[in-house]
Amino acid sequence: MSIITVENLTKKFGPIAAVDGISFGVEKGSIFGFLGPNGAGKTTTINILCTLLSLTSGKALIDGHDCMKESSEVRKKIGIVFQDNTLDKELTAYENLLFHSYLYNVPKNDRKPRIEDALNFVGLYERSNEPVKRFSGGMKRRLEVARSIVHQPKVLFLDEPTLGLDPQSRTSLWEFISKLPEKHGVTIFMTTHYMEEAEICNKIAIIDKGKIIAQGSPEDLKKMVGGDVIYLKTKDNRKAIKDIKEALNLDAEEQDGEIYLSAARGDACIPTLIQTLADMVISVRLQRPTLNDVFLKLTGKAIRPEAVSGGNEIKEAIRSYRRKFDK
Ligand SMILES: Nc1ncnc2c1ncn2[C@@H]1O[C@H](COP(=O)(O)OP(=O)(O)OP(=O)(O)O)[C@@H](O)[C@H]1O
Numbered sequence: 203m204s205i206i207t208v209e210n211l212t213k214k215f216g217p218i219a220a221v222d223g224i225s226f227g228v229e230k231g232s233i234f235g236f237l238g239p240n241g242a243g244k245t246t247t248i249n250i251l252c253t254l255l256s257l258t259s260g261k262a263l264i265d266g267h268d269c270m271k272e273s274s275e276v277r278k279k280i281g282i283v284f285q286d287n288t289l290d291k292e293l294t295a296y297e298n299l300l301f302h303s304y305l306y307n308v309p310k311n312d313r314k315p316r317i318e319d320a321l322n323f324v325g326l327y328e329r330s331n332e333p334v335k336r337f338s339g340g341m342k343r344r345l346e347v348a349r350s351i352v353h354q355p356k357v358l359f360l361d362e363p364t365l366g367l368d369p370q371s372r373t374s375l376w377e378f379i380s381k382l383p384e385k386h387g388v389t390i391f392m393t394t395h396y397m398e399e400a401e402i403c404n405k406i407a408i409i410d411k412g413k414i415i416a417q418g419s420p421e422d423l424k425k426m427v428g429g430d431v432i433y434l435k436t437k438d439n440r441k442a443i444k445d446i447k448e449a450l451n452l453d454a455e456e457q458d459g460e461i462y463l464s465a466a467r468g469d470a471c472i473p474t475l476i477q478t479l480a481d482m483v484i485s486v487r488l489q490r491p492t493l494n495d496v497f498l499k500l501t502g503k504a505i506r507p508e509a510v511s512g513g514n515e516i517k518e519a520i521r522s523y524r525r526k527f528d529k
């Protein structure tokens with residue numbers, strides 16, 4: 203069931219269509235990634251869904267409510283972490299969340315426990331009474347996530363939540379974010395320029411110049427790039443290439459003493475390969491296309507070439523989240 207529905211959504215600024223007839227649905231309790239290069243239309247779309255911007259044509263619904271006609275209903279259901287930091291730096295962490303709970307009419311008796319719970323959740327409970335101006339970038343982002351859940355939204359919009367953070371802060375922020383669907387039943391709509399972070403998503407839409415150019419799970423999108431590549435070292439490469447052709451009807455080639463071949467599903471192919479080649483095999487290596495390859499192929503641009511440091515820790519946090527979600 204979709205909690206966010208977007209149909210033929212268009213937003214024009216003068217003659218320019220920043221968002222140009224996009225359609226997608228976001229399943230309840232899932233993490234949806236909205237990826238695209240600078241100026242693609244991501245923030246514009248988020249601003250429309252959050253009722254901060256009017257649409258030119260098409261439809262945008264949150265939990266069945268029209269973002270244009272029922273904006274106050276929509277606002278009750280959403281939380282947002284903006285692309286730019288919006289905390290009050292003179293106030294303490296607790297005061298920032300308290301102010302937010304006034305704005306969102308959190309019932310008086312619920313305020314303190316919910317704020318403490320949210321601060322605890324992002325690991326800032328001990329720092330509750332410190333002014334935000336003393337916080338690091340990563341702590342501020344975590345505090346913004348805490349603030350965005352105090353009024354218990356059904357949908358949380360995260361516009362580049364990890365922008366400008368170091369790898370450790372990014373990892374810890376994703377640890378908190380990835381627990382939200384399970385712990386608080388929240389649906390997450392996120393944008394990021396870090397492709398390894400997008401692995402966390404159950405579904406991704408790639409937007410370029412206002413149009414969605416691909417949608418699907420990370421695995422589906424990677425399949426669009428082509429198959430996996432398998433590298434093999436064998437005791438007799440020439441014989442192995444011949445045997446692979448005969449048994450699997452796959453064309454293998456030799457380069458630098460290694461055989462390589464591509465297969466739509468490398469993981470499914472490897473057992474058969476090993477069986478076919480038996481004791482000729484010395485080593486096997488599988489290379490999967492990454493989301494960065496997908497992005498490059500579809501948009502012609504690398505989204506952020508330097509986005510590799512800290513990737514492994516983030517990938518581990520993401521894998522642990524996916525194991526839970528897939529259960
Ligand atoms: N208020 C505005 N008036 C005019 N043009 C705008 C306005 N807001 C956005 N745009 C234009 O709309 C296009 C999409 O902008 P948007 O902020 O949605 O991109 P984005 O995908 O979020 O990019 P980034 O990755 O840089 O955050 C850009 O060309 C931008 O200049």
Ligand SMILES: [Mg+2]
Pocket residue numbers: 244245246285361
């Ligand atoms: Mg943006």
